Amino acid sequence: MMETPSISPDRIWSRLMALGQDGALPGKGVNRQALSDEEILAWHRLIGWGREAGLTPATDAAGNLFLTLEGTSPQLPPVLAGSHIDSQPTGGLFDGAFGTLAALEAVTSIAEAGLRPERSITVVAWMNEEGSRFAPGMMGSELFAGKRTLGEVMAVTDASAISVGDALARVHQAFPQLERRPLGFPIHAYIEPHIEQADGLERAGAVIGVVSGIQGKKTFEMCIAGREAHAGTEPMGRRLDALQAFARVALRMQMETAFVDQAVKFTIGRIEVEPNAPSVVPAHVRFRIDLRHPDNAVLDRLGQRLEFILAEDAAPCAFSIRRLVDAPSNDFDPALRDAIRRSAARHGFPALDLLSAAGHDARQMAPLAPSAMIFIPCRGGISHHPDEWAEPAHVAAGTTVLLDLILEQSGLSSQQGDA
Amino acid sequence: MMETPSISPDRIWSRLMALGQDGALPGKGVNRQALSDEEILAWHRLIGWGREAGLTPATDAAGNLFLTLEGTSPQLPPVLAGSHIDSQPTGGLFDGAFGTLAALEAVTSIAEAGLRPERSITVVAWMNEEGSRFAPGMMGSELFAGKRTLGEVMAVTDASAISVGDALARVHQAFPQLERRPLGFPIHAYIEPHIEQADGLERAGAVIGVVSGIQGKKTFEMCIAGREAHAGTEPMGRRLDALQAFARVALRMQMETAFVDQAVKFTIGRIEVEPNAPSVVPAHVRFRIDLRHPDNAVLDRLGQRLEFILAEDAAPCAFSIRRLVDAPSNDFDPALRDAIRRSAARHGFPALDLLSAAGHDARQMAPLAPSAMIFIPCRGGISHHPDEWAEPAHVAAGTTVLLDLILEQSGLSSQQGDA
Missing domain, CATH: 3.40.630.10 (Zn peptidases)
Incomplete structure (x- = not known):
């Protein structure tokens, strides 16, 4: 040697x-x-x-x-x-x-x-x-x-x-x-x-x-499209507020995924809002989801769940999804x-x-x-x-x-x- | 004439x-x-x-x-x-x-x-x-x-x-x-x-x-301070995720104020997130609230309610409030x-x-x-x-x-x- x-x-x-x-x-x-x-x-x-x-x-x-x-x-x-x-x-x-x-x-x-x-x-x-x-x-x-x-x-x-x-x-x-x-x-x-x-x-x-x-990882870019309006005049019942839709979606995603077990990791790390002006009802929100789990079956199931939640809770706003990363364990x-x-x-x-x-x-x-x-x-x-x-x-x-x-x-x- | x-x-x-x-x-x-x-x-x-x-x-x-x-x-x-x-x-x-x-x-x-x-x-x-x-x-x-x-x-x-x-x-x-x-x-x-x-x-x-x-108007700048962490490793139970805290706060504010009556207007029009990176748990969220109501007593009550909700639901994150506009009808x-x-x-x-x-x-x-x-x-x-x-x-x-x-x-x- x-x-x-x-x-x-x-x-x-x-x-x-x-x-x-x-x-x-x-x-x-x-x-x-x-x-x-x-x-x-x-x-x-x-x-x-x-x-x-x-x-x-x-x-x-x-x-x-x-x-x-x-x-x-x-x-x-x-x-x-x-x-x-x-x-x-x-x-x-x-x-x-x-x-x-x-x-x-x-x-x-x-x-x-x-x-x-x-x-x-x-x-x-x-x-x-x-x-x-x-x-x-x-x-x-x-x-x-x-x-x-x-x-x-x-x-x-x-x-x-x-x-x-x-x-x-x-x-x-x-x-x-x-x-x-x-x-x-x-x-x-x-x-x-x-x-x-x-x-x-x-x-x-x-x-x-x-x-x-x-551990396996999926990342998504999700968009919510509402309608811009004046914060002082547009009645609440007629709004398509993309940021409120985001809050609904984010909270439900958190509740349904983040406590599945000790291994899951769910993060929304990035969000962009348009027009992002203090007295304008937000029209568009684009956000990034980072989802990880060591068990590929669980990861797939949770990923599908996130897409379902967006589809259901973004309403009455419109939505879109891009799957950016889909890497199994x-x-x-x-x-x-x-x-x-x-x-x-x-x-x-x-x-x-x-x-x-x-x-x-x-x-x-x-x-x-x-x-x-x-x-x-x-x-x-x-x-x-x-x-x-x-x-x-x-x-x-x-x-x-x-x-x-x-x-x-x-x-x-x-x-x-x-x- | x-x-x-x-x-x-x-x-x-x-x-x-x-x-x-x-x-x-x-x-x-x-x-x-x-x-x-x-x-x-x-x-x-x-x-x-x-x-x-x-x-x-x-x-x-x-x-x-x-x-x-x-x-x-x-x-x-x-x-x-x-x-x-x-x-x-x-x-x-x-x-x-x-x-x-x-x-x-x-x-x-x-x-x-x-x-x-x-x-x-x-x-x-x-x-x-x-x-x-x-x-x-x-x-x-x-x-x-x-x-x-x-x-x-x-x-x-x-x-x-x-x-x-x-x-x-x-x-x-x-x-x-x-x-x-x-x-x-x-x-x-x-x-x-x-x-x-x-x-x-x-x-x-x-x-x-x-x-x-x-109509009367109040605007607030609210901040939520959590702790930056790696999206792939930080266990969910230990996170201080400022954006998830924002989602909780925003949704509860919407539920408790926006449907009080036909006259109320509640809007979060602007949000800034730091570091706003896809795989980092958000550390700071700063957002603007625009609240309007023609009845000054209702406006005051709802304004206090918003401050209470932030104080209660931002936890375990820290928070701060700046009152930017307080204009009665x-x-x-x-x-x-x-x-x-x-x-x-x-x-x-x-x-x-x-x-x-x-x-x-x-x-x-x-x-x-x-x-x-x-x-x-x-x-x-x-x-x-x-x-x-x-x-x-x-x-x-x-x-x-x-x-x-x-x-x-x-x-x-x-x-x-x-x-």
């Missing part, structure tokens, strides 16, 4: 803090939305750190960023690891950034140890995981996996009517020398470290989460999950098997190659919030386990048959 | 259509919000038309626009007539514009007839009646009447964080030669023509509305109402006494001097909408009645003792 490199806990921590400066909010937290100027700054940092370690940067037509340590057999499909670096408008320092920098740290430690893997190892930062500026999210990984078309994704616009295509062209113009890889390529395995975004690990006193799968690769458990045990990190309640880019990689996710705790389970926090020791632990898996998958260690 | 001038139905109609080009929406309707570039264009038109008739333009620190035909005794308080020219974001061609142009037409016909009134006659276009860009509305008339302070009003900002003070400075810079009058001056009488914005006249087959008063001057009735009868216009369900700048003038409003029908009662429409014959009828009242009040006719 050859010498094993080890990660630098200080370096990954200081890089997490440095990356948090790109889009830093006053006080704390970050606003580094997809394809923004802030994300361009973050690309500069990542590419710079990658070059220091001898990694080759590249991008693709989807706006994913790759940093590759070339293996001795570069014709073999690479080991892919990473996450994303875009954030919610009021996000934290760890969601996405941890997984991306953990992968960079693992590969950097391999390169610094002078090791040359058989397979190439590629760090990835997927384009627009969050979906807050351009909806829905997971654009980069879904394009990579062929689940959406470039034409469809590039036409999506943000609140300022800027398209993904135009925003991505600006990013690519900022890096004119960057190698352009074809969209989608064979991969040997995919591993994504991430903060848990819930408090299962914290409550169990565990440090490493062995993610069994990602999935299971991650058992062998990789075993490898995570073994690595955690070897280092003495308490581990816990759990389901990911949040969606991740790993969902898209799972059908393409053996895939896995390594979770670390985040304080109080708080995420998508400036208060999001992970302990330096947990960051180091997750990165250490990732390094073990990368060594094994890239042909640098013989741990695979160890157990 | 001296010769009586008469208005030009064609001229006021063509001016209504011309004014509708400033801020014209595609298709029909206008978006000419307070202190906008579109309103500057409208000021240019009004001032130009006024100068043609020999009227002197002026403004004040509140951004009101005045066009004055000087009387033979200019030291006497003038007769004031007019309305406003700002619109809702998707407004019509008549709300405000009709009253302003009717006053201009009446005064123009007096000037063209070569008549010189004893008292000066001033046409007014009040600043920001609608309150859609800068809330709440009625800013110009409330400042004129001393009901609000300049410091408070000038600090109000629009959705782009532009203040009233800055927007008004831009308007005033566009008219550097304009005479500046002191804010607030004695007036002899105030008369405001307006479309009804309801269908009482239309259903009764009446052409002239003799407005008895304006008022009665217009009986002698002026008689004069409207007499004029309508003399011209053969069917008249109807009615209450104004909508608020108007005349509310602020009523405590300062004898005040009245003349309503004309609008098709289907539709207002605050591009479909808003008034018949040319009704526009002419309302303007004719206004002319009679102005002649009487400015000392050009002896109709006062006629009845």
Whole structure:
């Protein structure tokens, strides 16, 4: 067995803090939305750190960023690891950034140890995981996996009517020398470290989460169309008030779905009202529903229920529905999950098997190659919030386990048959 | 009795259509919000038309626009007539514009007839009646009447964080030669023509509305403060979802107030959600309530009820309330109402006494001097909408009645003792 490199806990921590400066909010937290100027700054940092370690940067037509340590057999499909670096408008320092920098740290430690893997190892930062500026999210990984078309994704616009295509062209113009890889390529395995975004690990006193799968998710865009009228004169009985219809619909959806069991998650996160003027009866309401459940049968039933409630309770207003995401629950690769458990045990990190309640880019990689996710705790389970926090020791632990898996998958260690 | 001038139905109609080009929406309707570039264009038109008739333009620190035909005794308080020219974001061609142009037409016909009134006659276009860009509305008339302070009003900002003070400075810079009058001056009488914005006249087959008063109005800005969280991971039972709290509150408010009787008007016209991202549990909701009722005791009771409902149903979220407008119902001057009735009868216009369900700048003038409003029908009662429409014959009828009242009040006719 050859010498094993080890990660630098200080370096990954200081890089997490440095990356948090790109889009830093006053006080704390970050606003580094997809394809923004802030994300361009973050690309500069990542590419710079990658070059220091001898990694080759590249991008693709989807706006994913790759940093590759070339293996001795570069014709073999690479080991892919990473996450994303875009954030919610009021996000934290760890969601996405941890997984991306953990992968960079693992590969950097391999390169610094002078090791040359058989397979190439590629760090990835997927384009627009969050979906807050351009909806829905997971654009980069879904394009990579062929689940959406470039034409469809590039036409999506943000609140300022800027398209993904135009925003991505600006990013690519900022890096004119960057190698352009074809969209989608064979991969040997995919591993994504991430903060848990819930408090299962914290409550169990565990440090490493062995993610069994990602809970199923459906998202809908629903519209209610009423009729604009003067707030001071239109009799109540003649109104078609789209916002009151929304309140009826939202409350009944909440009552009928949110308390089905402990596992369901029902959220209306975004609403747009027209004309949204104080003395005008609202004419149009457009809102987004995010529905999740680990049991695909329950998820399907609840999704149908939501559509039924809109149809019934929007009346006398008109309504429409767009199904934006319909992703069933999935299971991650058992062998990789075993490898995570073994690595955690070897280092003495308490581990816990759990389901990911949040969606991740790993969902898209799972059908393409053996895939896995390594979770670390985040304080109080708080995420998508400036208060999001992970302990330096947990960051180091997750990165250490990732390094073990990368060594094994890239042909640098013989741990695979160890157990 | 001296010769009586008469208005030009064609001229006021063509001016209504011309004014509708400033801020014209595609298709029909206008978006000419307070202190906008579109309103500057409208000021240019009004001032130009006024100068043609020999009227002197002026403004004040509140951004009101005045066009004055000087009387033979200019030291006497003038007769004031007019309305406003700002619109809702998707407004019509008549709300405000009709009253302003009717006053201009009446005064123009007096000037063209070569008549010189004893008292000066001033046409007014009040600043920001609608309150859609800068809330709440009625800013110009409330400042004129001393009901609000300049410091408070000038600090109000629009959705782009532009203040009233800055927007008004831009308007005033566009008219550097304009005479500046002191804010607030004695007036002899105030008369405001307006479309009804309801269908009482239309259903009764009446052409002239003799407005008895304006129904009372309260507006509130309410905030609900929850806690931002990840839509995929935060358990439902631990959420502080501000938008779900809003749905609960809005629905209960609607149920408890909107069906009290036929006269009540309850509207939530505006809502702002933060962070308003698809996969984030909403942390903050700020919304505007518009509550109206002609009976002040009922209005007070319902207002208290709304505050109680927020306090009770926002929980477990926190809440806050700002009372923006608290205007009781008022009665217009009986002698002026008689004069409207007499004029309508003399011209053969069917008249109807009615209450104004909508608020108007005349509310602020009523405590300062004898005040009245003349309503004309609008098709289907539709207002605050591009479909808003008034018949040319009704526009002419309302303007004719206004002319009679102005002649009487400015000392050009002896109709006062006629009845």
